[in-house]
Amino acid sequence: MALLLWILAVILVVSGIVSLIRGQMLWGIVLIIVGLLVGPGGVSLFT
Template identity: 85%
Template sequence: MDAGTLLWILAVILVIAGIVAIFRGQMLWGIVLIIVGLLVGPGGVSVFT
């Protein structure tokens, strides 16, 4: 696996963790996790490209 694949997996985990946090009532923490996941992810907004 290359670094891009690892970052993509990490981003998915962060977004899922954020969604779970929101469902548990931790709105701020959930939003932070989702935003970080989107920034790390393979989309056009990745901070590593």
């Protein structure tokens, strides 16, 4: 379960960075924040 959450978090953060590069500031910031919450926060929350 923890591995799946980390993979999801990495995908979200990378998508957020790509969105920032494309000029979609708000969407990119939201994706990065959600990715950080799912990654370290989600792993500690579910384990």
